[in-house]
Amino acid sequence: xxxxxxxxxxxxxxxxxxxxxxxxxxxxxxxxxxxxxxxxxxxxxxxxxxxxxxxxxxxxxxxxxxxxxxxxxxxxxxxxxxxxxxxxxxxxxxxxxxxxxxxxxxxxxxxxxxxxxxxxxxx
Numbered sequence: 001x002x003x004x005x006x007x008x009x010x011x012x013x014x015x016x017x018x019x020x021x022x023x024x025x026x027x028x029x030x031x032x033x034x035x036x037x038x039x040x041x042x043x044x045x046x047x048x049x050x051x052x053x054x055x056x057x058x059x060x061x062x063x064x065x066x067x068x069x070x071x072x073x074x075x076x077x078x079x080x081x082x083x084x085x086x087x088x089x090x091x092x093x094x095x096x097x098x099x100x101x102x103x104x105x106x107x108x109x110x111x112x113x114x115x116x117x118x119x120x121x122x123x
Contacts, residue, residue, distance in 0.1 A: 002026050002112045004095045009117030012085055016121070020080040022095030022114055027076045030111040031097040034078040035104040036069065038091035038119075045094065045107050049080060052101040063089075085121045092116040 003025040012018050024031045035050030035058075049069040050058045057069055068081040078095065095114035098104045103111065 002028060002031060002097065004097060004112055004114035006093065006095045006114045006117040009093060009119045011120045011122065014085060014087055014121055014123050016085050017081070017083045018085065018119060020082070020093055020117060020119075022078045024076040024097060027074075029099050031076060032099050033101045033104040034071065034095065034097045036080050036093055037096055037107055038093045040091040047105050047107065048093070050101050050104040051078060056101055058101060058105055082119070087121045087123045089119065090121050091119060093119050
């Protein structure tokens with residue numbers, strides 16, 4: 001069983017930046033791809049960004065140009081750099097892992113989830 005542990009959430013003013021981190025407890029084929037989803041109160045969990053083993057990336061339209069996903073050298077850590085944050089980015093952000101980037105862009109197919117970290121953007 002792989003555990004995903006997120007860190008880096010917090011409170012920031014609109015226009016500010018935050019960097020989220022997620023560390024996987026083990027490197028398996030189920031962590032070939034990693035990514036981020038978010039869930040705002042009263043809304044469904046939605047895809048934010050994903051990265052494959054070969055560092056191919058995918059982003060939701062709402063965050064393109066503002067968020068950047070990357071992996072650490074050991075490939076079991078993923079980061080989400082969030083710039084130009086907006087109040088509508090406020091949500092609990094969840095780290096996700098799966099065996100391919102196709103899996104990690106689909107919340108129904110995720111192999112592992114983190115516990116979530118709160119991001120709050122004030123206006």
